Amino acid sequence: MPIVWRIHFCLFFLFLPGKVEAASLQEYQNPKDFIQESFLTEVPKAKYIWIKSEVRKDVERILGHRYHQLRVRYWSKGPISTWILEEIGKEEYITFGVTINSGLVQNAKVLVYREIRGGEIVRKAFTHQFLNSKINSKHKLNVRIHGISGATLSVRAMTKIVRMALYLDQVIQKKS
Amino acid sequence: MFSKKKILKLGLGLGLLLGGQSWAASSALDKKVEQLQREIDALKGQIKENTEMLNETASAMEKGGGSYSKSLWDKLSIGGYGELHYNNLDGEGGASDKKEMDFHRFVLFFGYKYSDTIRFVSEFELEHAIAGESKNGEVELEQAYIDFNYSGAHHVKTGVFLMPVGIINETHEPPTFFGVERNPVEKNIIPATWWEGGVALNGDFPNSFSYDFALSSGLNTTSGKNYKIRDGRQKISNAEANDLAVTGRIKWNGVRGLELALTYQNQGDVTQGNDSTAGGADLIETHLIWMYRGFTLKALYASWDLDGTGPQAVGADEQKGFYIEPSYHINEQFGIFARFNQYDNQAGDNTGSEKELLSIGFNYWPHEDVVLKFDIENQDNEGGQNQDGFNIGVGYQF
Numbered sequence: 001m002p003i004v005w006r007i008h009f010c011l012f013f014l015f016l017p018g019k020v021e022a023a024s025l026q027e028y029q030n031p032k033d034f035i036q037e038s039f040l041t042e043v044p045k046a047k048y049i050w051i052k053s054e055v056r057k058d059v060e061r062i063l064g065h066r067y068h069q070l071r072v073r074y075w076s077k078g079p080i081s082t083w084i085l086e087e088i089g090k091e092e093y094i095t096f097g098v099t100i101n102s103g104l105v106q107n108a109k110v111l112v113y114r115e116i117r118g119g120e121i122v123r124k125a126f127t128h129q130f131l132n133s134k135i136n137s138k139h140k141l142n143v144r145i146h147g148i149s150g151a152t153l154s155v156r157a158m159t160k161i162v163r164m165a166l167y168l169d170q171v172i173q174k175k176s
Numbered sequence: 177m178f179s180k181k182k183i184l185k186l187g188l189g190l191g192l193l194l195g196g197q198s199w200a201a202s203s204a205l206d207k208k209v210e211q212l213q214r215e216i217d218a219l220k221g222q223i224k225e226n227t228e229m230l231n232e233t234a235s236a237m238e239k240g241g242g243s244y245s246k247s248l249w250d251k252l253s254i255g256g257y258g259e260l261h262y263n264n265l266d267g268e269g270g271a272s273d274k275k276e277m278d279f280h281r282f283v284l285f286f287g288y289k290y291s292d293t294i295r296f297v298s299e300f301e302l303e304h305a306i307a308g309e310s311k312n313g314e315v316e317l318e319q320a321y322i323d324f325n326y327s328g329a330h331h332v333k334t335g336v337f338l339m340p341v342g343i344i345n346e347t348h349e350p351p352t353f354f355g356v357e358r359n360p361v362e363k364n365i366i367p368a369t370w371w372e373g374g375v376a377l378n379g380d381f382p383n384s385f386s387y388d389f390a391l392s393s394g395l396n397t398t399s400g401k402n403y404k405i406r407d408g409r410q411k412i413s414n415a416e417a418n419d420l421a422v423t424g425r426i427k428w429n430g431v432r433g434l435e436l437a438l439t440y441q442n443q444g445d446v447t448q449g450n451d452s453t454a455g456g457a458d459l460i461e462t463h464l465i466w467m468y469r470g471f472t473l474k475a476l477y478a479s480w481d482l483d484g485t486g487p488q489a490v491g492a493d494e495q496k497g498f499y500i501e502p503s504y505h506i507n508e509q510f511g512i513f514a515r516f517n518q519y520d521n522q523a524g525d526n527t528g529s530e531k532e533l534l535s536i537g538f539n540y541w542p543h544e545d546v547v548l549k550f551d552i553e554n555q556d557n558e559g560g561q562n563q564d565g566f567n568i569g570v571g572y573q574f
Contacts, residue, residue, distance in 0.1 A: 026325070026328055026329050028382065064544070068238070069238055070238065091253040091287055113329070114292070116295065116297065116331060117346070119329050119380040119386070120380065120386065122329075122380075122382050123382065123429055123430070125429065125430060125431055125432040125433075125434075126432065128432070129432060144469045144470060146432055146468060146469070147467055148435065148467075149343065149352075149465045149467075149474075150343075150347045152347070152352055156544065
């Protein structure tokens with residue numbers, strides 16, 4: 001091996017970390033902080049919505065697959081509700097935070113990203129597209145989301161989760 | 177006849193009797209109410225207990241119940257994609273016809289998660305349906321690496337991995353691109369699909385850019401193949417590694433719907449020291465992807481510069497190409513596209529080796545992971561050896 005390549009090798013390994021840390025660190029915002037951010041005053045007590053009968057059918061239609069959760073926790077006060085939801089991108093669960101205010105998306109973020117590729121969806125340039133969007137009677141968004149090449153599955157996951165949050169908000173608002 | 181006194185006594189007696197009965201009835205009612213209250217309290221307690229038990233059960237189920245099979249499947253991941261192609265092309269100017277049906281690619285992904293930060297990723301491919309001696313196909317290991325997520329969105333991986341270059345080299349599942357066949361520019365110039373063994377760093381800075389840096393095995397081209405880059409892929413099969421390659425890429429997605437990328441690679445010696453008339457080489461690739469509502473524009477340029485008199489003698493010292501592809505998604509299920517490609521693996525001389533290909537067609541997605549494709553292609557090669565006609569394809573991913 002020519003000397004120049006040996007130098008390349010040595011330089012390369014200089015950049016490597018001493019040890020791999022124990023926990024995944026791709027947490028962009030702690031879910032607790034996201035919930036806090038959604039309510040200007042005190043955070044209301046968490047409630048559960050059970051995913052059963054018609055609600056389950058609709059949720060599974062939105063996600064395009066079976067939903068393994070029996071219930072979903074949320075925080076709600078007046079017209080505002082906040083949801084911490086997870087969906088698989090390619091192989092791993094992505095944790096999203098979605099806040100709905102009067103049936104419109106007030107905030108939508110990627111909180112924890114665990115996939116090896118496709119991390120571009122955390123960019124505000126992407127997530128800001130969801131702001132003020134709503135769903136129609138078929139639970140489809142009223143805006144067309146610009147995708148990201150190479151992050152198709154992550155983009156799809158976030159779009160579904162935003163639709164699901166908007167739908168669940170409609171269910172709880174009807175009940176109250 | 178009854179005396180007044182008797183009547184009074186009788187009335188008093190009757191009153192006492194009736195009064196006593198009413199008091200007795202009221203007392204029984206009270207007892208009943210008390211009993212009902214006790215039952216309601218008991219039911220309330222039962223409901224509370226049941227709700228608690230239900231929540232506990234739901235929590236336990238949502239956590240996976242700790243069963244072995246669940247935890248194993250949590251760690252293992254399986255995916256795949258495939259595509260069947262039908263080509264119906266007529267040859268002209270001496271070019272042969274191409275009328276064939278081919279299960280071009282059948283791919284399986286297997287992954288294993290050792291921990292939250294250490295993962296195994298692999299891609300196993302069967303090309304052209306059957307492999308073996310005198311068969312058309314190949315069985316290929318295109319990816320097999322260990323990824324370490326060492327900090328935030330920063331990774332280091334080692335093993336066999338796809339080179340960080342171009343648009344389709346790393347993402348080539350059929351539902352993600354237009355056209356039955358992949359574009360010829362990335363195929364013949366980059367050359368996609370291109371994988372090497374080595375070690376690579378990649379990472380992402382939120383709201384700015386992502387980067388890749390790789391130190392890997394290199395190409396091994398030959399004068400017999402006119403130093404064509406695509407024929408230099410060693411596919412990590414007893415690959416000669418006298419001279420390695422360094423690759424760097426920077427990608428920017430700072431504006432909604434826009435991706436700009438630039439890759440540079442340096443090869444120590446593209447013949448691995450086997451040809452003294454050849455030497456090092458540099459690749460520059462850049463592309464743009466712009467998505468606006470249903471409209472997408474993709475444009476890519478790639479260029480190789482090979483050192484040495486050997487490549488220069490056949491014009492292979494310069495190998496370059498570009499394509500531009502506008503497309504429009506009419507709705508979620510249907511999209512149309514046009515793609516103009518131009519490339520030349522011997523652009524360093526005037527031998528007329530430039531090739532052009534225009535494709536126009538559509539994709540129909542009956543499901544977001546299943547695609548049916550159709551396109552018409554028109555070639556314009558120097559010398560007039562063209563194959564024109566149409567292609568039909570079906571592809572899937574899971």
